[in-house]
Amino acid sequence: MKDFFDVTLSELEAICSPFPAQHVKTLFRSAYKDYSREPWLTPGLPRELSQKFAAEYICNRAEIYQESVSRYDGTVKFLVRLEDGALIESVLMPEKHRITLCVSSQVGCAQACSFCHTGRMGLKRQLTAGEIIAQVMLARAWVRSHPEWREERGFGPRLTVGNIVFMGMGEPLDNVEALKRSLQVLCEPIGPGFSLRKISVSTAGHLDGIKNLLEAFPKVSLALSLHATNNRERSQLMPINRRWPIAEVVDYLKEFYKDQDDRSVLIQYTVIAGVNDTEAQAQGIVDLLKGLPVKINIIPLNVVGPSQFKGPEPESLERFRQYLYECGMRVMVRYSKGQDIDAACGQLVVQHEKQQATSAIGL
Numbered sequence: 001m002k003d004f005f006d007v008t009l010s011e012l013e014a015i016c017s018p019f020p021a022q023h024v025k026t027l028f029r030s031a032y033k034d035y036s037r038e039p040w041l042t043p044g045l046p047r048e049l050s051q052k053f054a055a056e057y058i059c060n061r062a063e064i065y066q067e068s069v070s071r072y073d074g075t076v077k078f079l080v081r082l083e084d085g086a087l088i089e090s091v092l093m094p095e096k097h098r099i100t101l102c103v104s105s106q107v108g109c110a111q112a113c114s115f116c117h118t119g120r121m122g123l124k125r126q127l128t129a130g131e132i133i134a135q136v137m138l139a140r141a142w143v144r145s146h147p148e149w150r151e152e153r154g155f156g157p158r159l160t161v162g163n164i165v166f167m168g169m170g171e172p173l174d175n176v177e178a179l180k181r182s183l184q185v186l187c188e189p190i191g192p193g194f195s196l197r198k199i200s201v202s203t204a205g206h207l208d209g210i211k212n213l214l215e216a217f218p219k220v221s222l223a224l225s226l227h228a229t230n231n232r233e234r235s236q237l238m239p240i241n242r243r244w245p246i247a248e249v250v251d252y253l254k255e256f257y258k259d260q261d262d263r264s265v266l267i268q269y270t271v272i273a274g275v276n277d278t279e280a281q282a283q284g285i286v287d288l289l290k291g292l293p294v295k296i297n298i299i300p301l302n303v304v305g306p307s308q309f310k311g312p313e314p315e316s317l318e319r320f321r322q323y324l325y326e327c328g329m330r331v332m333v334r335y336s337k338g339q340d341i342d343a344a345c346g347q348l349v350v351q352h353e354k355q356q357a358t359s360a361i362g363l
């Protein structure tokens with residue numbers, strides 16, 4: 001069976017031809033606006049068309065397997081189970097007037113960043129575009145069916161997930177074709193209707209993927225995980241730096257963003273005590289990013305379980321922030337959301353796998 005969520009609007013038009021365009025719109029709208037899992041049963045569709053889709057397609061191959069709601073900030077972490085039993089994570093983050101969803105792009109990740117839970121899993125497989133979109137539709141349906149969660153945060157009945165960040169499991173640009181296909185569907189006005197500017201793709205510095213993505217979707221927002229600025233230190237933390245040294249990535253971005261007045265790149269810098277938190281390293285950020293419009297989020301490392309790394313003391317984090325601020329950088333400290341529900345990338349899946357292994361060997 002094919003996945004309806006994998007199909008773009010123009011492909012759907014070709015599949016439905018020679019039926020009139022209004023039926024294509026009905027199908028698309030029913031799946032994305034009315035959350036129907038069998039959009040081909042919508043009244044008014046020609047029987048032949050309904051039968052064709054019922055025989056060949058399913059709509060949404062994923063389900064919410066587990067959900068945890070943070071008592072502190074209302075963040076919701078979903079473990080999503082895919083058709084083959086693989087588990088991925090998505091995180092719903094309520095903010096003041098908006099709801100953002102962090103989605104996964106791969107099962108696991110090949111990049112092996114040394115501080116990351118997902119990196120330790122290795123890459124299990126790529127997600128399809130349909131599986132990326134399914135995370136968004138599951139989260140929107142969850143928001144719709146949880147009025148108490150919305151009311152607690154003062155959200156009206158019509159507010160839903162309006163922002164997406166590709167910061168969950170995986171390096172999205174290692175799966176760039178599925179990523180681009182998902183963007184095409186997500187931004188379809190008669191479908192999910194997202195604005196490209198409200199979608200951020202985060203990368204560890206995959207230069208080929210950045211070029212490919214920005215060529216197809218120049219308006220999408222880009223986030224770059226920096227974490228270190230000199231090659232020796234960065235390659236230790238993020239092996240991707242050996243393939244694409246950070247200066248090459250930043251040079252490309254400076255060129256790309258030089259004519260884009262109102263745009264900036266979000267820089268994420270996880271501060272790790274004794275590893276990347278000195279004034280000299282803060283100066284390295286200033287030097288590297290000079291000439292690139294950026295906003296910097298510095299995030300204290302949130303350590304869960306045994307780790308060779310430690311988060312910074314509050315005073316040293318503040319010193320680091322202050323240094324960047326005094327150098328004229330736009331900088332904010334961000335804390336991981338949903339700390340009581342293990343919302344950092346990869347934690348829940350790793351925990352779940354450990355539990356499964358433990359029960360399999362009868363412990």
Ligand code: SF4
Pocket residue numbers: 109110111112113116117118119120168169170171204345
């Ligand atoms: S930080 Fe991102 S790119 Fe690095 S291993 Fe984790 S998921 Fe992959």
